[in-house]
Amino acid sequence: MNLSAISIKNLLRRKAKAAFVLAGLVVGVSTVVGIMSYLDAMTMDINHKLEKFGANILVVPKTETLSLSYGGMSLGGVSFEMQEINQSELSRVSTIENAANIAALGPLVLGVAAIDNQNVLVAGVDFQAAKILKPWWKLRGALPNNDGVILGAEAARVLNLSVGEHLTLNTKDLVVSGILAPTGSQDDQLIITRLATAQNIFSKQGRISMVEVAALCKDCPIESMVKQISDVLPNARVMAIQQVVKSRMEALGQLKKFSYGISSIIVLIGSLVVLVTMMGSVRERTKEIGIFRAIGYRKGHIMRIVFTEAAIVSGLAGIIGYWLGYGAIKIGLFFFSKGHPAMVPVDMVLAMSAVVTALVVGLLSSAYPAVMAARLDPNDALRTL
Numbered sequence: 001m002n003l004s005a006i007s008i009k010n011l012l013r014r015k016a017k018a019a020f021v022l023a024g025l026v027v028g029v030s031t032v033v034g035i036m037s038y039l040d041a042m043t044m045d046i047n048h049k050l051e052k053f054g055a056n057i058l059v060v061p062k063t064e065t066l067s068l069s070y071g072g073m074s075l076g077g078v079s080f081e082m083q084e085i086n087q088s089e090l091s092r093v094s095t096i097e098n099a100a101n102i103a104a105l106g107p108l109v110l111g112v113a114a115i116d117n118q119n120v121l122v123a124g125v126d127f128q129a130a131k132i133l134k135p136w137w138k139l140r141g142a143l144p145n146n147d148g149v150i151l152g153a154e155a156a157r158v159l160n161l162s163v164g165e166h167l168t169l170n171t172k173d174l175v176v177s178g179i180l181a182p183t184g185s186q187d188d189q190l191i192i193t194r195l196a197t198a199q200n201i202f203s204k205q206g207r208i209s210m211v212e213v214a215a216l217c218k219d220c221p222i223e224s225m226v227k228q229i230s231d232v233l234p235n236a237r238v239m240a241i242q243q244v245v246k247s248r249m250e251a252l253g254q255l256k257k258f259s260y261g262i263s264s265i266i267v268l269i270g271s272l273v274v275l276v277t278m279m280g281s282v283r284e285r286t287k288e289i290g291i292f293r294a295i296g297y298r299k300g301h302i303m304r305i306v307f308t309e310a311a312i313v314s315g316l317a318g319i320i321g322y323w324l325g326y327g328a329i330k331i332g333l334f335f336f337s338k339g340h341p342a343m344v345p346v347d348m349v350l351a352m353s354a355v356v357t358a359l360v361v362g363l364l365s366s367a368y369p370a371v372m373a374a375r376l377d378p379n380d381a382l383r384t385l
Contacts, residue, residue: 007309059210059238102214138181148194150178
């Protein structure tokens with residue numbers, strides 16, 4: 001009979017102890033898998049929801065200006081040596097290492113026009129990108145064509161214009177196709193049109209005033225994104241909107257630290273369960289081990305028997321624990337997410353990690369019992385027969 005067969009028969013003869021070790025490891029592994037799966041699901045969900053907060057990186061022309069504004073109140077300022085951004089250069093952003101993390105890239109053209117002796121700020125935008133960058137926009141009317149505009153709520157009130165009426169911007173006649181609901185931001189003050197239309201009005205063909213970027217940085221620090229964009233756009237200044245970025249990173253960082261701490265405690269408890277149970281098993285088998293030693297089994301053989309038992313139980317616990325933890329967190333998120341559960345994908349890397357971790361914990365925890373079994377004196381063991 002080989003050593004593996006002996007280990008299997010020992011497990012079958014001592015089903016209760018094997019089941020206790022298995023249950024201890026399964027509970028530990030499934031809990032850790034559940035925590036990690038929950039963390040991954042919440043990270044995906046948080047990134048998806050934070051996308052709705054709009055841009056978190058701004059690309060503006062380099063200038064020697066110090067802005068004289070605070071809290072939305074502008075006190076003026078003097079700009080010199082200011083350069084606009086060439087629109088053709090934006091294609092370089094798609095070549096950066098973390099281009100896949102960019103959800104939207106929205107160029108803007110800004111200019112001032114006079115309507116009825118009232119200066120207004122006109123913005124040309126890419127409305128396709130604006131769906132992601134400005135998800136809070138609620139429009140009464142329709143998006144404009146090349147000869148149309150939409151008005152911010154405050155701009156419509158001050159200019160006394162409504163949907164369907166006309167206005168003139170720098171000799172170009174435009175129709176109001178829609179009016180934005182109040183947003184509580186600078187958008188309320190704007191006249192908004194298509195990017196190409198604004199470029200034609202202000203004679204800025206091929207040039208843009210700034211770029212808004214919605215970047216999802218689940219797998220990269222935001223600083224890396226800023227540096228990469230700066231490298232491909234050397235004539236522009238790239239800035240992260242710190243409030244959005246820091247809140248995202250701090251929330252995910254705290255969640256990760258908490259999950260790692262809980263997981264470490266659970267793994268420690270699981271290892272203690274295996275250690276205590278295996279030591280009790282070795283003490284019960286003193287006579288059996290003495291017979292093995294008496295008929296020629298070496299210390300290494302005895303240790304291999306103990307380690308094989310631990311490996312079988314641990315490997316099985318890793319497999320069962322992963323699927324139990326995965327199923328539990330999937331069901332839990334469904335009930336606690338009000339019918340809109342976060343996605344919990346099957347992660348084969350996490351599955352392999354669960355099995356490997358269970359094996360490592362089981363084998364390390366069985367090391368002392370295995371050494372203790374190998375050191376048993378066969379003469380002392382046989383005297384008890």
